[in-house]
Amino acid sequence: MSTRQERYRRGKALRQTTPRSQQGVWKRRRDSVDPVAVIEASNAGRIPGLVPLRYARMAQSPFTFFRGSAILQAADLASVAVSGTIVQLCGDCHLMNFGGFASAERNLIFDINDFDETFPGPWEWDVKRLVTSILLAARSRSFSDAFAKDAVLAATASYRERLAEYAAMSPLDVWYTQIGFRDLRSLFRDRTRIAGGLRSSEAIARRRTSESLFPKLTTVENGTARIVDDPPLVYHFGRYEEAWMTAIREFLERYRRSMPEDRGKLFDRYCLQDIAVKVVGIGSVGTRCIVALFLADETNPLFLQAKEARRSVLEPDGSSRYEHQGLRVVSGQRLMQAASDIFLGWATSGQHEYYVRQLRDMKVSPQLEALRPAAFVAYARMCGWALARAHAKAGDPATIAGYVGAGDGFDRAIAKYAVAYADQVESDYVRFERAIHSGRIKAEVGNFTEAEFAP
Numbered sequence: 001m002s003t004r005q006e007r008y009r010r011g012k013a014l015r016q017t018t019p020r021s022q023q024g025v026w027k028r029r030r031d032s033v034d035p036v037a038v039i040e041a042s043n044a045g046r047i048p049g050l051v052p053l054r055y056a057r058m059a060q061s062p063f064t065f066f067r068g069s070a071i072l073q074a075a076d077l078a079s080v081a082v083s084g085t086i087v088q089l090c091g092d093c094h095l096m097n098f099g100g101f102a103s104a105e106r107n108l109i110f111d112i113n114d115f116d117e118t119f120p121g122p123w124e125w126d127v128k129r130l131v132t133s134i135l136l137a138a139r140s141r142s143f144s145d146a147f148a149k150d151a152v153l154a155a156t157a158s159y160r161e162r163l164a165e166y167a168a169m170s171p172l173d174v175w176y177t178q179i180g181f182r183d184l185r186s187l188f189r190d191r192t193r194i195a196g197g198l199r200s201s202e203a204i205a206r207r208r209t210s211e212s213l214f215p216k217l218t219t220v221e222n223g224t225a226r227i228v229d230d231p232p233l234v235y236h237f238g239r240y241e242e243a244w245m246t247a248i249r250e251f252l253e254r255y256r257r258s259m260p261e262d263r264g265k266l267f268d269r270y271c272l273q274d275i276a277v278k279v280v281g282i283g284s285v286g287t288r289c290i291v292a293l294f295l296a297d298e299t300n301p302l303f304l305q306a307k308e309a310r311r312s313v314l315e316p317d318g319s320s321r322y323e324h325q326g327l328r329v330v331s332g333q334r335l336m337q338a339a340s341d342i343f344l345g346w347a348t349s350g351q352h353e354y355y356v357r358q359l360r361d362m363k364v365s366p367q368l369e370a371l372r373p374a375a376f377v378a379y380a381r382m383c384g385w386a387l388a389r390a391h392a393k394a395g396d397p398a399t400i401a402g403y404v405g406a407g408d409g410f411d412r413a414i415a416k417y418a419v420a421y422a423d424q425v426e427s428d429y430v431r432f433e434r435a436i437h438s439g440r441i442k443a444e445v446g447n448f449t450e451a452e453f454a455p
Contacts, residue, residue: 011402
């Protein structure tokens with residue numbers, strides 16, 4: 001058994017084989033590598049009719065392109081220098097993958113909220129995806145390059161400083177630690193506008209529950225509550241609806257077995273009312289996502305979302321190390337989050353593997369287009385803090401803290417990488433736009449046929 005000091009020294013010694021300055025190196029990818037072809041290949045198994053919608057959402061800006069093309073950076077990160085310390089990764093750690101949601105105790109906490117790509121890997125990969133997203137988001141807001149770099153440095157310094165704090169704590173204390181909105185308000189107590197924005201977000205989150213969604217998302221037909229269609233985002237199954245209802249009941253039996261027994265008892269109190277297709281995200285567009293409405297005692301609603309779990313972009317080619325991709329997502333989420341959805345589980349339907357969680361449970365996300373510069377930097381700091389907490393829970397914070405150190409050398413190296421890789425993303429985006437304009441790929445509001453979503 002190694003002491004905390006020994007693990008810290010071990011991390012510091014890793015600088016000899018991988019100097020922190022190497023973390024800033026990115027050599028532009030060869031032009032012979034076609035980023036559009038890589039993205040096209042990632043459409044295998046997606047609903048063909050929704051692929052044009054995926055492209056349309058990616059085409060809005062280099063930042064949205066980056067969000068929808070995690071597979072490109074995953075491949076590129078495999079070739080960069082790493083210190084050699086492995087943790088459970090978020091896998092798609094971009095700026096919009098953080099937010100507020102409810103703990104089991106109904107406290108509003110701030111954390112990573114999407115784990116579709118979670119997989120074990122070098123901790124640097126999450127950091128590098130986060131800082132690249134910060135730089136691209138700042139550019140999309142037309143912030144200056146100097147300001148964008150300041151935001152990156154703020155996030156990286158926050159990650160490094162918080163990681164040092166977690167390295168000094170016991171494993172149990174790290175495991176129990178949450179970042180509550182009260183903690184965030186305390187962090188920014190000297191900035192009235194930011195603290196006020198956090199209070200406003202908290203008030204909005206507390207109104208986002210299944211009970212508040214029920215009158216907005218449903219209608220009553222022949223005495224039965226039904227989810228309202230909202231094309232192109234929400235659809236019913238047409239002539240396959242009866243077959244899907246049969247399939248979903250079998251699916252729910254398997255999902256029930258994936259839950260802890262106490263949560264299963266709670267789930268048993270709800271009765272299925274309706275299901276519909278929901279189109280979600282940017283990178284997830286084209287994957288299968290089902291929204292299910294349940295009622296308890298004829299009045300109290302519950303919305304669950306079953307989202308298709310595909311192979312992580314970080315997993316090497318060959319046979320998967322996971323027997324079920326839904327289990328991969330759930331396990332990674334539980335390991336990294338401070339508190340996970342009480343209805344989290346997984347199951348298979350037909351040939352497709354899914355994980356299940358609540359559709360909304362006091363969830364709130366940032367409106368980046370509305371953030372002023374000071375609030376943008378504050379949000380970047382919050383994300384760095386949340387990532388440090390996740391890595392400390394999922395890995396060895398002392399070893400990572402020893403490697404990054406107390407100075408800003410690591411921060412400056414990561415900022416250099418962020419600029420270089422953001423330039424790479426913008427170059428890839430230009431080629432993506434050309435593919436759209438040439439007609440090679442279509443970017444438009446997609447629509448699948450009923451047969452494409454047959455159970």
